[in-house]
Amino acid sequence: MxxxxxxxxxxxxxxxxxxxxxxxxxxxxxxxxxxxxxxxxxxxxxxxxxxxxxxxxxxxxxxxxxxxxxxxxxxxxxxxxxxxxxxxxxxxxxxxxxxxxxxxxxxxxxxxxxxxxxxxxxxxxxxxxxxxxxxxxxxxxxxxxxxxxxxxxxxxxxETDELDRALLRDYHAACQRSSRPVIAVGDEVLMMNARTQQKFDSRDQAAIIDRTRDSRGRTEAFTTLADLPSGITARLSYQPTFVAGRLAGGIVRVREQVAKAHTLDVGRPLALHSIVGSSAQWRHTVRGVVDVCTRREWLVLDGEPGVGKTALLRAAHTHVRDGHDFAVLDAATLDAVELLEQVATALDVGSDVAVVHAHVLRNDDLSALSELLQTVRLDSPSDEPWVVLSMHVSHGVSDTHPILRLFPKTIIVPPLRHHLEDIPELVTHFLGIAAEGKVSMSTAASNQLMRMSWRGNIAHLRTVLDEIGRRRRSGVIEPQDLPPECHATTRRTLTQLEALERDAVVDALALHGGDKAAAARSLGMSRATIYRKIRDFGVVF
The missing domain is CATH 3.30.450.40 (GAF domain)
Structure with missing residues (x-):
């Protein structure tokens, strides 16, 4: 050099x-x-x-x-x-x-x-x-x-002790002020009071903890709903704790939103076209959307990108109102003026309407949409259309925006990491489409997919399976047949360069049968480096 x-x-x-x-x-x-x-x-x-x-x-x-x-x-x-x-x-x-x-x-x-x-x-x-x-x-x-x-x-x-002491102080204060379930979450701290353990069974506790971990690093207070495996809907209210401007963590207060005795019957799975999953949490969500559609109750369908909101809306509408027009309009691809015109046209002809990706709309466009829908509410005949907003509320729309007053019900579609037990069924379904049913996946490979966090949710899983289907057109998929990203279980989001490094490490390990020394030599790096990258990326091989 x-x-x-x-x-x-x-x-x-x-x-x-x-x-x-x-x-x-x-x-x-x-x-x-x-x-x-x-x-x-x-x-x-x-x-x-x-x-x-x-x-x-x-x-x-x-x-x-x-x-x-x-x-x-x-x-x-x-x-x-x-x-x-x-x-x-x-x-x-x-x-x-x-x-x-x-x-x-x-x-x-x-x-x-x-x-x-x-x-x-x-x-x-x-x-x-x-x-x-x-x-x-x-x-x-x-x-x-x-x-x-x-x-x-x-x-x-x-400093860690100081932050933890502050978080512990707020946790004890929250427990003393209320007899409800309370959870404290920090970078290295997770505590729950006895009431949380008494109120929820082990599966619900795991789901609450998983949802609570999503709040780590959040500096603003927020409230969200979590549909639990038992069928209970829990309201999680998060309040951050600060020490001299530094975030120590936060306190989550848990309140049961819908008592178990009054939840919908989730025991009998609904057969909706193209909708797959039999976990209690997923069935609860599907049945909730079908129930709202049956009553034609206006709905906000909330959830992260890729969780299947649009597919669920289409399937529920077909199941309940087959033959009735359903205009699904994408706010992310339509100009705001064009979107409003198409909404008005669809409602004029009596069509049901879903505005998907509504969170990308500016406040003034949301207000214009609110005025339009308010007029429909006042002037429509008894056969009122079903109107849905599909969005990710935490990414753009204030929970106090006037448009939400028109929608009495919000259902949150859970991210895939909250119902990983549905992955085997999803794999079978998507591989059947991608490879025309000629490819299956081994239990070991399926278990490996269930170890991932799937930040891109069901859409991400389908992309991976489509790619596998293009490369493997028959036979059984084993763990070594999975793409490199499926061998890494790290929970953090990788940069593009890190993703390339991860793929190179996995490919080298596959080429050399898991021999780390040989893989390191082929990549021109030291054994210490490849061991560090395996650890950092959570590579499983």
């Missing part, structure tokens, strides 16, 4: 757990070595420099010449062997002397890197690095870096 090829990241995160804890620690320790020709550097877990303290002006200029400065990423894959990137690769503190650097321009430096991990979870957060000119190399560099990393961990632990 002629010079380091460190990528530059324009926007660095300013308010992370690592940055907050490290700032006072490194400032204090930098003051201790202010007169020394040493630079104290903090990076994140990718090797991107977040902070740099350098008292020696000559050294600062020299570091700038090799881009060892805030915003630049010193990963081993980009600049070769160095105290930051190599420490990340091997997962241990180390000292890199000048002649050990791969890059010629870096051989004038010696550097010591020590990992900073979260004291509670063990998650890798970043690296503390001390860099000096090669002539000043001293084994104390590594000792000082390890001391700085240890102090940062202590500071994180103190």
């Amino acid at each position: 002629d010079r380091p090829n460190a990528a530059y990241i324009e926007k660095l995160p300013a308010d992370t757990v690592l940055a907050r804890a490290a700032r006072p620690v490194l400032a204090e320790m930098a003051a201790e070595i202010e007169s020394e020709p040493v630079s104290l550097i903090l990076t994140d877990a990718t090797g991107t420099v977040l902070q740099r303290y350098t008292g020696d002006r000559e050294l600062a200029v020299t570091l700038d010449c090799v881009d060892l400065a805030p915003g630049f990423r010193y990963a081993e894959s980009e600049v070769g062997t160095n105290g930051i990137g190599t420490a990340l690769e091997v997962g241990a503190p180390l000292l890199i002397r000048g002649d050990e650097h791969y890059n010629g321009l870096l051989r004038k430096f010696s550097c010591a890197g020590a990992l900073v991990t979260h004291p509670v979870t063990g998650t890798l957060l970043g690296v503390v690095d001390l860099t000096t000119l090669e002539r000043n190399t001293n084994t104390l560099l590594l000792s000082f870096a390890k001391l700085a990393a240890s102090r940062i961990k202590d500071r994180i632990l103190a």
Whole structure:
């Protein structure tokens, strides 16, 4: 290499757990070595420099010449062997002397890197690095870096304790003020009171906890409904807890919205065309939509993208009002004026109407739609049309918007991760379409699909199965036949680059029969790197 090829990241995160804890620690320790020709550097877990303290002006200029400065990423894959990137690769503190650097321009430096991990979870957060000119190399560099990393961990632990204490305080207060079920949720904390355990069986508790986890990181209060496996509808009210502007977590109060004795009969599954699933929660949702359609009660159908809202509406309408016109109009593809015109035209001829993706409409367009529907309500004959808004309420529409007053009922379609037990039936159904019934899936492969979070919901599952059907036109699908993304169980959303890395790792493992060393060699990476990526991506092989 002629010079380091460190990528530059324009926007660095300013308010992370690592940055907050490290700032006072490194400032204090930098003051201790202010007169020394040493630079104290903090990076994140990718090797991107977040902070740099350098008292020696000559050294600062020299570091700038090799881009060892805030915003630049010193990963081993980009600049070769160095105290930051190599420490990340091997997962241990180390000292890199000048002649050990791969890059010629870096051989004038010696550097010591020590990992900073979260004291509670063990998650890798970043690296503390001390860099000096090669002539000043001293084994104390590594000792000082390890001391700085240890102090940062202590500071994180103190902050974590403070946040957890605040969350615990609000949890106890909520339990004392109410006899209802209460749950506390934080980054590493999940607590539920005895009332929650008494009120809900184990399956309902699991569904509530799963839905509660979705609130992690939310900084605003909100209320949502959760249809539980038993048929109960629970109202979950979330209130965040803050400490000096920092989010500690939140308190979720749970209230039973529909008593079990009064829920719809979910024991007999309804046979709706193209609608698949036999879990209690899914049957409860389907029957609820059919029941509302039967009564022609205006409905808001809420749910994440890809959960099957439009398919469910079409199937329920066909089941209940077969032969009656049903105009399904997409707010995401129609101009607002055109949408209103088509809604008016459909209602004029007595058609039932569904406006899907209504959450993308601006407030003034929603108000215009509200006025139009209000007129229909006042002027329509006794044979009132069925009107539905399909939306994702938390992504655009305020729950106080006047249009919602026209719709007495809201049903939430659960995300696929809340009824994973329906995946085998969905797989059979979609493979039957994609491969004309000539392909089946083994139990092991189906179980692997049930380990995924499916953030794209049923639409995502269908896309995956369609792709499998194009590649495999007969026989039994085994785990190794699944696409790379199905071998990763990480819950976080991957960037495009991370997804490409994950696919490359899975393909290499498949090619070499799961041999991690051989897979690493074929990818040109170290064994430490492939083990880290397998762990980070949750690769199962």
